[in-house]
Amino acid sequence: MPVNLVAPEARSLLPVAGVELGVAEAHVRKPNRKDVLVVKLADGTRVSGVFTLNRFCAAPVLICKQHLAAGTGIRALLVNTGNANAGTGNDGLARAQQTCEALATALQCQPEQILPFSTGVIMEPLPAERIIAGLPQAIANLKADNWADAAEAIMTTDIVAKGVSRQLEIGGNTVTVTGIAKGSGMIHPNMATMLGYIATDAAVSQPALDALIQHAVNRSFNCITVDGDTSTNDALVLLATGQAGHAELTEADADYLALREAVTEVAMLLAQAIVRDGEGATKFMTIQVEAGQDEAECRQIAYAIAHSPLIKTAFFASDPNLGRILAAIGYAGVADLDVSKLKLYLGDVLVAEQGGRAASYVEADGAAVMQQAEILVRVVLGRGEASARVWTCDFSYDYVKINADYRS
């Protein structure tokens, strides 16, 4: 069961001027479910994307990068679920290109003005003809207040649809930021995986938009892990239609910082939603590492904790098994770490210091924290000013069940 996560009400996902969304039941893999999404963008919309670093990146990821590099402006996104078009070689590229051509014809633009995204089973040929056959239905229901349907259309094994909106004022105009995402692990069973779309009607210069997405992703999607696996298809796209009516923002503007904060918050909540809906998750954990020499070592330690199957099963069992956390800190790879100087907290409870259990610690206090659905693990390294934070979930029987049974 997702941890403290419910699907957003349709009316809570606010339209973004210049963005229309339409969905179709195209039977990509299964009948009777929304599995194709078209997002139509007003002319002049600026687009920035970050994509998986996996060397086996999927065909649509390669094409997205090409089309963004072409610089002719993006007019639509085309997303399908049910098939990831990953591990499909040249044939996969050709099929993805066919879907772009079909949508470009329908929308009267160029194929390189379409960004394709696929999520679903790996190593199966993309049924391009079924996606293309579904396009008229998706185009027919294009509308601005369709974000909730869109959030649902991009789900794969997600239990709950994920979306969030924020508004702010810029130069007397109301600016909206709305985002949706899917994923319930950094990688799924044999699914591939994390997709996120955040749109705003703010006007932002391209360099500022590129900086903004990097800032937001570093504080959101790059801070989560369910199982440590990095998907072949991960993608986050930030769209700025420029229709809010204010002057274009650059990084030097004070309003840019306000927009950046709103977009980062939307990204963070979407990323956290992915962890809350993590496969088999019963707990939501924040791993916070403080007082390190630099952010890199803090992240290294946070991820060592967040990736340890031993720690994640202990959280599932509500077992305050501190030795496992100390061991993970110890093997994280910070070579000159002086373990006698660090402090470990579970919630507010000091559990370890001076290389061992804190004198004040009693197991009942740790156990009380471990019973909670949201748990903070704090490591204070005592060697600097840097910090990092990672969100993850526990590791349950259901994780094994979901991943062992998925294809059968």
Add this chain to the structure above:
Amino acid sequence: MPVNLVAPEARSLLPVAGVELGVAEAHVRKPNRKDVLVVKLADGTRVSGVFTLNRFCAAPVLICKQHLAAGTGIRALLVNTGNANAGTGNDGLARAQQTCEALATALQCQPEQILPFSTGVIMEPLPAERIIAGLPQAIANLKADNWADAAEAIMTTDIVAKGVSRQLEIGGNTVTVTGIAKGSGMIHPNMATMLGYIATDAAVSQPALDALIQHAVNRSFNCITVDGDTSTNDALVLLATGQAGHAELTEADADYLALREAVTEVAMLLAQAIVRDGEGATKFMTIQVEAGQDEAECRQIAYAIAHSPLIKTAFFASDPNLGRILAAIGYAGVADLDVSKLKLYLGDVLVAEQGGRAASYVEADGAAVMQQAEILVRVVLGRGEASARVWTCDFSYDYVKINADYRS
């Protein structure tokens, strides 16, 4: 259930001249089980050890390193289960030292001639007084043909005791190599963890012995993973009593290579036994990465596969879920990897090439391989001559059960 692993028959573990072993039921943590082992070494025995790189290394590991550095010769090993004496700070060091002093007094040697080892629960004070009280019993039953009892005495959550012997001829003399090990994960629930002891009556110079253990560990204990966690207590010790009657070997001797091969084989079989007895293991997997530019990148890819919970659950389910393996290869961090050049085999079955599924592949062939208890995953990178091999096991419901329930 352990995968193709049975406890060694007592008579199959051959005595090593100059080594006597005695065990005691000292009630370190639980009554009525062998939990203390004393290994007494003939004067002049050469000792070499490799220890965990975990920064939170346990008190006995620190003391072992000090005592080996003292260079006064090692006369005995003292091993306890039930308590790891890790995460115990200065108090842990003092307690470990007390046990060394007590054994040194009993054996009429110096405390720095004792190497202490502990395995068991982390962050609990070592009951030094109970271990010391058990020493007379262990010393009373010191004998050369006690390896099977010793293998049993060092078990924690191991299901099966682990030991193996080999013999070879050096200069007309029979030389024996006998080893025992414990561990059923690189780290246990809240146990700490892998211990290995290999003894030979060969005569080997200290530099050659140090080189030998490094060679052996790199091809054995450094090639296994159950859950990717590195323990605070891991230790492997190689003992050479020099009583076989031949002249002392240096690295230049041809016979040194024969000995190295025998010791490496013993180490490899012990390491594999740990994986076969891996927590919840139902399958034994060999991950072999070939034709890489260097061994490091081959190991990187092999470990990415061996550590992926997604792949390990797929093996548990006998699901030939190739996309997960390709994804792991892709995210292993080999930045310039050309995925279109690699080939992936399950056993003898070619499953992927040219960036996607092999044309000849049918799922029934992959499924047949996945049904087996011992599975070879072969990745041929097509970019060089180097290779690496890693052994691991699958990830089952029982892994979660063992690790979630252990302390309750």
